[in-house]
Amino acid sequence: MAPTRVGPPDQETVRNALRGVIDPELGDNVVDLEMVRSVEVGEDGQVVVEVALTIAGCPLRTQLRDDVTARVGAVPGVAGVKVRMGEMNPDERSALMARARWRAREGAPVTEIPARTRVVAIASGKGGVGKSSVTANLAAALAGLGLTVGVLDADIWGFSIPRMLGLEGRISGERTEAGPKIIPLEKRIGTGLLKVVSMGFLAGEDEAIMWRGLMLNRAVQHFLEDVRWGDMDYLLIDMPPGTGDVQMGLARMLPRTELLVVTTPPLAAQLVATRVVDMARKGFLRVAGVVENMSAFTCEHGTAYPLFGSGGGERLAGEVGVPLIGSVPLDPAVAAGGDAGSPVVLAGDSPVADAFVAIAKKLVTEVSPVVEMSGCTARMMERVEAALDAKP
Ligand SMILES: Nc1ncnc2c1ncn2[C@@H]1O[C@H](COP(=O)(O)OP(=O)(O)OP(=O)(O)O)[C@@H](O)[C@H]1O
Numbered sequence: 050m051a052p053t054r055v056g057p058p059d060q061e062t063v064r065n066a067l068r069g070v071i072d073p074e075l076g077d078n079v080v081d082l083e084m085v086r087s088v089e090v091g092e093d094g095q096v097v098v099e100v101a102l103t104i105a106g107c108p109l110r111t112q113l114r115d116d117v118t119a120r121v122g123a124v125p126g127v128a129g130v131k132v133r134m135g136e137m138n139p140d141e142r143s144a145l146m147a148r149a150r151w152r153a154r155e156g157a158p159v160t161e162i163p164a165r166t167r168v169v170a171i172a173s174g175k176g177g178v179g180k181s182s183v184t185a186n187l188a189a190a191l192a193g194l195g196l197t198v199g200v201l202d203a204d205i206w207g208f209s210i211p212r213m214l215g216l217e218g219r220i221s222g223e224r225t226e227a228g229p230k231i232i233p234l235e236k237r238i239g240t241g242l243l244k245v246v247s248m249g250f251l252a253g254e255d256e257a258i259m260w261r262g263l264m265l266n267r268a269v270q271h272f273l274e275d276v277r278w279g280d281m282d283y284l285l286i287d288m289p290p291g292t293g294d295v296q297m298g299l300a301r302m303l304p305r306t307e308l309l310v311v312t313t314p315p316l317a318a319q320l321v322a323t324r325v326v327d328m329a330r331k332g333f334l335r336v337a338g339v340v341e342n343m344s345a346f347t348c349e350h351g352t353a354y355p356l357f358g359s360g361g362g363e364r365l366a367g368e369v370g371v372p373l374i375g376s377v378p379l380d381p382a383v384a385a386g387g388d389a390g391s392p393v394v395l396a397g398d399s400p401v402a403d404a405f406v407a408i409a410k411k412l413v414t415e416v417s418p419v420v421e422m423s424g425c426t427a428r429m430m431e432r433v434e435a436a437l438d439a440k441p
């Protein structure tokens with residue numbers, strides 16, 4: 050399938066995409082914080098973005114640069130991205146702090162997801178390709194690395210996360226000043242922690258019927274706004290099959306969400322998968338990469354059987370221009386682990402466990418690195434706040 054040629058985007062489209070770039074310390078996107086000084090779009094699709102940093106030596110500099118490049122690079126028609134980093138003068142800086150402070154207060158945070166949390170949605174073009182299995186194993190692998198990982202089961206009607214992670218019970222609520230909040234169920238894995246929310250923890254028979262009347266999107270919104278997530282390195286969202294509703298909702302509510310697209314090896318599968326990618330781009334969600342699932346099954350004698358064909362993941366990644374983050378072999382242990390509530394990755398010592406660990410490591414080191422809060426504006430903000438508060 051030849052990629053369709055599109056002309057260069059207009060400035061507004063690029064600015065919209067930049068709303069997906071969050072300054073994790075200031076807790077808002079770089080456009081609304083007015084950190085974007087200029088956007089130039091060339092006839093040839095080359096885009097130059099100038100971002101003004103609070104201080105030039107900000108440790109988040111590289112991350113902001115990467116995020117801007119990734120977000121803008123994902124806009125159709127963009128051929129290349131150049132990021133120029135400027136530094137604010139003291140007046141601009143205090144104006145920014147005042148704005149951040151005002152937005153934090155008046156603009157009330159829309160979701161309960163901390164600004165520094167990386168949000169990764171696991172999606173696919175069609176059902177049954179292993180989204181939930183990838184979510185559960187990736188979450189367990191990340192927690193195994195000592196990270197705190199939220200799992201939002203956005204498959205409201207067909208939830209499978211509770212069973213796959215071996216969690217049962219009902220989530221409790223807590224009254225807070227901001228209204229009642231849901232507390233996720235937790236599971237320790239090594240030094241890491243999973244925080245999980247699913248309809249499976251809410252749905253008694255009656256409740257399930259009541260919830261079915263709710264729009265899918267409203268339910269997901271509820272999980273984003275009314276769950277007391279607390280601090281997290283990652284939030285993984287297990288997407289329901291098919292529908293674009295949730296994707297569009299996430300683009301609106303949590304535009305920094307990045308998509309991992311799961312596909313199966315047959316070349317035909319990537320046709321369906323490219324549709325998800327198209328949809329993501331229209332809603333300006335960044336597609337972070339492709340995971341191929343159910344690739345060649347290797348028998349005990351070491352012979353590989355590509356039961357479902359091969360090459361689909363590679364082809365899709367190439368076509369979309371994102372990395373193939375990993376291939377997970379077909380292995381009955383994935384299904385058995387899912388049924389037993391113990392993700393196969395935790396058993397270790399198998400090609401399939403290794404594949405999940407490799408994907409987790411790649412996510413952490415390359416694709417969507419953990420945000421370290423070491424430094425610059427957070428401390429500075431405290432000082433500025435103190436100074437502002439001291440003023441009559
Ligand atoms: N690599 C694998 N090897 C063997 N079985 C697998 C593998 N990945 C997933 N499965 C099995 O395939 C089935 C579908 O997987 P899963 O439920 O994760 O897919 P899904 O994309 O989340 O489905 P849905 O679209 O219904 O939400 C499950 O029974 C699961 O155990």
Ligand SMILES: [Mg+2]
Nearest residue numbers: 180181204209
């Ligand atoms: Mg599923």
